[in-house]
Amino acid sequence: MDLFKGISLGGIGQEGGRLSRRGFLAGACCVAASPVLTPVTFAAMPGDNRFVTIILRGAMDGLDLVQPYGDPAYAALRPKLGMTPDTGLLDLDGFYGLNPAASALLPLFQAGELAFVHAVSTPYRDQRSHFDGQDILETGGMAKEQKTGWLNRTLASIPRSDSRRAIDINTSMELILTGPNSSDSWSSQSDLALADDEIAFLDRLYAGDPAFAKVMEEAKQTALSAAGAFSGDEKRGAGIADMAQLAGGMLRKDYRIASFSINGWDTHVGQRNQFAKAAGELATAITTLKQALGDAWKNTVVLAMTEFGRTARENGTNGTDHGTGGLAVLAGGAVPGGKVLSRWPGLAEDKLLDQRDLMPTGDIREIAAAMLYKQFNISPNTLTTKVFPGLSFDTSSVYLKG
């Protein structure tokens, strides 16, 4: 039985950048059949090894999560956001320190089950649009017409078993797992509350209409639990934990690949508090995965990644704007943990990309390829032709040395 015969899941047709009615219809009809929320997408395969991707949507500020306090230029670039071990930063190695909002990750780091990869990015440059940036992160390529996810293409490169149950093939799926190879989508019960950056966007959206701005303000003040959208931090945290619990539970059984997203990273304004919440949620997701996976944690790699980083300098509203070089997080018993991997480019004016962004010195796709090689023994040739066409990767990759 061929388990990976073509089941197309909601590809949206685009022609010359414009949405075609026909493509839209095809997409809508396929994804419409079985509504779910906060989908966690899965794929099952043989073997003991597990692989999880977490997409951090909104451009996570790597310079805030793992702060290069040892870089002489850092403090001046980040007068409000930057910390040092003396002001609460959790030192990692004498140069980098972990934002205390993610303190739950420190024990994993110390136990060698977590690593950070700094100054990495996709090949996306210059435009700094979330949608395009996320597309490239998920499709793994620059081509706009590329509408299959790299995790979906990965499925075709792994030897299969037929022991897998289909859960639901008609639900909406994130781009990273979308494509001809079948995978399942399952949703956690909770509706996630709005993240802070999402609320900030809504504030901007209503700013031009006083009547709407007024009721939006009231909705926030009263933290209406009615619809769940404004249900507040506690419930949102529980929702993230639910999602990770579900993913971990499924991976512990038949499934070997899972993917989900955490929003809340687009911190243009008042970054300190917003970022702390999102970082706490990321830590919750990872620690919950570990707990839910139990023994299987030792065979697991979690890759958390974002579409691009943020400006090295703080902006005028106590936040940061869209940048380029960012940070990836690797977690699990099977990662080369306990260190910050990077070819650090430095933060001096002349080392920044366009005098504004952290210069990328590594490719997120190479990290992903290394982990896929390690977990599923996919050959470098397949990885650089089928999964990430055009990527240069071989077994000498720095990400395999650890």
Add this chain to the structure above:
Amino acid sequence: MALSDPTLAAIRFGYGLRPGSDMPSDPDALLAQIRRGVVAKPRFPREGISGRREAATRIISLRAAEAKAAKDGKPNEDIRKQTQRDAQRIYRQDAMARLVQSVQSPLGFYERLATFWTDHFSTSALKSLPMRMVVPLYEAEAIRPNLGGSFSKLLKAAVLHPAMLIYLDQTQSVGPDSVAGQKGRRGLNENLGRELLELHTLGVGSGYSQGDVRAAALILTGLSVDNRGLDVIYRPRFAEEGPISLLGREYDDEEGSGQDHMLMLEDLANNPATIRHVCAKLVRHFIADEPPQDVTDVMMAAWTKTGGDLTEVYRAMLTHPRAWSEPGRKIKQPFEFVVSGFRALDLPDESFASMLKDIDDNAEDGGPVGKAIALAGGEAAKENAKRKANRAKSLTLGALQRMGQPIWQPPSPAGFADTEEAWLSASQLAERIAWSRMVARVFAQKLDPSDFLEMALGDAASAQTRKIISQAPSRVHGITMVLASAEFNRR
């Protein structure tokens, strides 16, 4: 802000833009929809008009027989439960069909009018179990075919339908001096008489008295419903003899022919107070909470000139320059919001069929298929079915319930509120954002938000909104913001 005519027509006079759909751009094109709409068969009742009459009378008589047997000490719980489940399921399917009708119909103005008049002549599916099946029938046969002709004809069709007579207790009302009334067991019920004057025709505060309410109620006596065929009948034994004086005219029920109420309805239909009330209500619904007097004036003139030809009244509104200026003064009602959201997404029939199936398969009243699935699949399948059903409900009928506008369930005979005050509140906005988010996740994960904005609002989106949408932190939040935007929630 000036809008192009086709965009304004779709948003103000229809259920919003839909990709690939024809866009009427002038009064003639909008009015042409009425001619097509009045002869079209709506998607509800699901069994059609005569099929529904059969189905409803069957359930009514089954329940009546059971009630009688119960009185004799032989209740049959199964019949009671089964008929209840049947009626619930039929109502739910019709309600979904009404939602889909509004989403899929190319006749947006006609559909809006059907909703307006169904609300003006409100009846509620919650009144009694049979009403779950009768109210959809009422809209299909009393309102929809008649909303383009004379108001008098529409008024008679609506008021003299079993749904209205049941809803406003006319079937209970007995003239005090009628044959039945003199036996003294029952008396006059003013409910329909009052709402007829206050809501359907003259309007509250237009100068009629309590005496007029009573007079109208007396004139209506004798009207009742024969449950055997769901027919309106005249029971002379219940009818108050005339002459009865209402607003300066004597109504006499000559020889029990029962036509005095027809004369009364015709007189009320063209009373100046009625003309003012109904014209202002139309303007208030379509254009602004504070209806511009000049628009109402030309509509009243058209009404007087044509004896209440509604198409000409609509024409007077649509040809007034104010009909095409100052957009966005009204807040969409929840039903309008949800329908326009689905239209913008261009959701096909199959999606709705699939959602209805998800709900039906998991319902208590589910058919054999749902039960078989539940039995066959074990706990996980049951859990999954429940999850899908909940999601499908939250996207459709449940969303309308939460937003305060469940289909065919107005809170009172006055219908649903139609003002900014009612529909722009913190809780309402929270519900709308939550719905938008759910819809974005389920149906629009991969759409480009800027493209979707164009489809949903065309030139009605402000430059600022365009910019913000294009910068959204994720596609899902971009789509969410399009639906939750002020522009999309105004019309």
